[in-house]
Amino acid sequence: MPKCSINGKEVEVKEGTSIIEAMQQSGDRIAHYCWHPGLSVAGVCRLCMVEIEGNPRVQIACNTMVTEGMKINNTSEKVRDAVKWGLDFHLINHPLDCPICDQAGECGLQDQYMEYGKYDPEMAEPKQRKHKVVDLGPTVVLDSERCILCSRCVRFTEEVTKTNELGIFNRGDRSEIGTHDGMPLANKYSLNTVDICPVGALTSKDFRFRQRVWYLKDAESICNGCSTGCNVKVYYNKEGFFRVKPVYNEKVNGHWMCDEGRDIYKFANKEHRLLKGQIHTSSGWTETHGGAAAKAAHEVIKSTAADALALVLTAQYTVEEFDAIVGTFVNEFKTKKVFFWINNKETFDSFDGLLLRGDKNPNTKGLLKVLDKHGVTATWGDLSQGVASGAIKTVVVAGPENLSAFPDFTERVAELSKAQNLIWMQADKNDALKNLKGNVWLIPMKSFTEKDGTFINHAGLEQKFKKVTTVVSEALTLTEAALLLAGKNLMIPPAVGEFLPANQREDQVMLEMRKKNEFVFKRGSL
Amino acid sequence: MSVVQNNSEKAKWYLPGILGGMKITMKHLLKNLFNRKKMISLNYPEEKYEYSPRFKGNHVLTVKKDGSLRCTACMLCATNCPAECIKINAAEHNDPTVEKYPISYEIDILRCVFCGFCEEACPVDAIRLGPEWQTPGVNGANFIYDINHLAFRPNLKGGILTHVDDEERHKQGI
Numbered sequence: 001m002p003k004c005s006i007n008g009k010e011v012e013v014k015e016g017t018s019i020i021e022a023m024q025q026s027g028d029r030i031a032h033y034c035w036h037p038g039l040s041v042a043g044v045c046r047l048c049m050v051e052i053e054g055n056p057r058v059q060i061a062c063n064t065m066v067t068e069g070m071k072i073n074n075t076s077e078k079v080r081d082a083v084k085w086g087l088d089f090h091l092i093n094h095p096l097d098c099p100i101c102d103q104a105g106e107c108g109l110q111d112q113y114m115e116y117g118k119y120d121p122e123m124a125e126p127k128q129r130k131h132k133v134v135d136l137g138p139t140v141v142l143d144s145e146r147c148i149l150c151s152r153c154v155r156f157t158e159e160v161t162k163t164n165e166l167g168i169f170n171r172g173d174r175s176e177i178g179t180h181d182g183m184p185l186a187n188k189y190s191l192n193t194v195d196i197c198p199v200g201a202l203t204s205k206d207f208r209f210r211q212r213v214w215y216l217k218d219a220e221s222i223c224n225g226c227s228t229g230c231n232v233k234v235y236y237n238k239e240g241f242f243r244v245k246p247v248y249n250e251k252v253n254g255h256w257m258c259d260e261g262r263d264i265y266k267f268a269n270k271e272h273r274l275l276k277g278q279i280h281t282s283s284g285w286t287e288t289h290g291g292a293a294a295k296a297a298h299e300v301i302k303s304t305a306a307d308a309l310a311l312v313l314t315a316q317y318t319v320e321e322f323d324a325i326v327g328t329f330v331n332e333f334k335t336k337k338v339f340f341w342i343n344n345k346e347t348f349d350s351f352d353g354l355l356l357r358g359d360k361n362p363n364t365k366g367l368l369k370v371l372d373k374h375g376v377t378a379t380w381g382d383l384s385q386g387v388a389s390g391a392i393k394t395v396v397v398a399g400p401e402n403l404s405a406f407p408d409f410t411e412r413v414a415e416l417s418k419a420q421n422l423i424w425m426q427a428d429k430n431d432a433l434k435n436l437k438g439n440v441w442l443i444p445m446k447s448f449t450e451k452d453g454t455f456i457n458h459a460g461l462e463q464k465f466k467k468v469t470t471v472v473s474e475a476l477t478l479t480e481a482a483l484l485l486a487g488k489n490l491m492i493p494p495a496v497g498e499f500l501p502a503n504q505r506e507d508q509v510m511l512e513m514r515k516k517n518e519f520v521f522k523r524g525s526l
Numbered sequence: 527m528s529v530v531q532n533n534s535e536k537a538k539w540y541l542p543g544i545l546g547g548m549k550i551t552m553k554h555l556l557k558n559l560f561n562r563k564k565m566i567s568l569n570y571p572e573e574k575y576e577y578s579p580r581f582k583g584n585h586v587l588t589v590k591k592d593g594s595l596r597c598t599a600c601m602l603c604a605t606n607c608p609a610e611c612i613k614i615n616a617a618e619h620n621d622p623t624v625e626k627y628p629i630s631y632e633i634d635i636l637r638c639v640f641c642g643f644c645e646e647a648c649p650v651d652a653i654r655l656g657p658e659w660q661t662p663g664v665n666g667a668n669f670i671y672d673i674n675h676l677a678f679r680p681n682l683k684g685g686i687l688t689h690v691d692d693e694e695r696h697k698q699g700i
Contacts, residue, residue: 100626
């Protein structure tokens with residue numbers, strides 16, 4: 001375990017740690033472009049310069065290993081000057097595109113320029129023009145002029161996806177990133193290259209020009225695209241969600257996430273959502289408040305015998321919600337007819353070796369655990385039989401959030417609609433539901449961005465996540481729906497420990513005193 | 527509120543004051559009658575005062591030589607706007623040298639405080655505050671100005687040409 005000192009601080013690191021990793025560990029800031037913790041070391045940007053005592057020249061931190069007693073400094077004038085000149089050379093051919101560049105606001109060049117640059121350029125020659133708006137594949141657009149040739153994206157396709165689509169072509173200041181003919185950047189992880197691009201050379205087609213990044217807020221959440229449960233950041237503002245980016249978690253997804261998971265923000269947006277509760281009777285559809293629809297559904301459940309009541313669950317909800325609704329059915333309604341809707345049986349156990357799993361539900365393990373806890377053993381066959389024969393009269397369905405992961409959705413709706421009463425709880429609207437006949441109660445549900453909860457991923461790892469924002473205010477969580485279906489009322493939990501005299505300062509003036517004081521104050525005398 | 531009442535003897539002599547006022551009125555009347563060109567008041571709305579070109583009045587979106595909008599939809603004006611009255615929707619242009627352009631650009635003129643920050647923020651001289659200062663409208667008038675109004679309203683006579691030309695900039699190596 002070598003010990004070194006970084007900017008005067010003693011740091012102990014593991015054997016074989018590079019200086020830049022040691023600086024990340026100690027929390028020191030260092031300028032860098034080409035180094036990425038998830039990729040190999042390239043050492044091409046020459047920006048992570050540090051001064052090492054006993055060494056006459058500055059060194060790059062990413063490719064120098066820490067040795068015992070090393071004294072490292074990256075705040076000296078010499079280092080700042082080296083970084084400044086490195087930056088100057090990077091910016092020689094970089095166009096002044098910031099106003100139309102999607103990266104502006106989260107750009108490495110902008111950050112480092114504000115910290116180390118602020119010089120007047122000394123380059124007299126005109127800039128080298130390169131290709132703009134190059135279509136690299138179905139998801140990514142390249143602007144070669146903005147590229148600083150850090151080679152992060154090339155190393156990503158080489159090391160992580162091992163598809164080798166990208167390469168650096170030509171030499172000198174004519175060097176460009178590009179793909180070979182007939183080999184577009186079309187792997188399932190291609191948008192990670194956009195994330196790791198420190199400048200605006202690679203931009204995502206999906207997000208391109210839709211918002212400036214400084215208009216977006218971010219919050220951490222868990223991807224509900226598949227059972228891997230990648231840690232993500234969702235970016236949103238009052239108009240809705242705009243993009244999803246991965247968050248580093250060593251145990252789950254490392255630094256990356258798949259392109260499929262980046263689409264999960266779409267179904268959480270308002271235009272795809274069920275905004276109101278809807279009730280279909282013989283006289284057609286009527287719109288009500290979401291909670292009112294659930295209360296109306298309670299009347300039906302009450303009049304149904306316990307044998308004729310069934311619950312269908314998709315594994316898209318949180319553990320807490322499953323526990324609430326299964327608990328309600330088993331304990332209140334005295335039925336154990338709870339069924340697990342498995343969406344794609346054939347590919348359920350498949351895995352592509354990196355992140356993508358065939359089980360497109362975030363919480364299959366969680367649902368199985370809850371079903372196990374309540375001793376539910378029913379199988380789908382019982383349900384089909386019961387519905388077809390008329391033994392099951394009322395079916396309550398907690399439908400999927402991510403409809404694209406449910407190819408059998410329309411079939412299942414048709415199958416379940418044979419029941420006399422159908423209570424369907426779902427976040428997104430769908431034509432198959434709109435065209436239903438008979439007695440139907442549609443209850444809008446909250447998406448995973450709108451509630452707190454826990455997902456248990458394929459490996460049994462429990463991951464808690466928090467509410468990001470509210471998109472549809474009338475939507476219910478499954479816990480709330482379970483309460484309303486059982487005929488109970490929703491309650492706001494009483495505030496504990498807030499506004500109590502115990503929290504007051506000793507010298508705090510009471511509100512009554514302040515009021516009195518205001519009237520004592522003499523006004524208006526001439 | 528207090529009312530000051532002057533009950534002194536001097537205050538009863540009101541006639542000199544009235545006559546003094548009449549004198550000033552007559553002076554202006556005669557001056558305007560015999561020297562009408564120097565008359566201070568304008569016969570608004572027939573005559574209108576023209577402010578200098580630096581006056582911060584209604585916004586103008588400038589155009590390029592080919593008549594298309596100069597605006598690149600960078601949204602710096604919207605970011606800088608203290609009244610949050612600018613709304614822009616950007617889209618991808620077919621021409622790769624243009625790349626980004628606004629498909630809608632709206633200014634809520636009733637929210638605008640005419641501070642001119644949008645003009646200052648603009649990197650390409652795409653928005654200016656013009657000398658136009660009248661924004662009348664009766665009930666139901668649209669006070670949210672769109673691209674058509676901002677760039678091509680009739681009194682701009684086909685649009686105002688921008689100072690910043692991309693080709694010239696590229697020749698200079700910017």
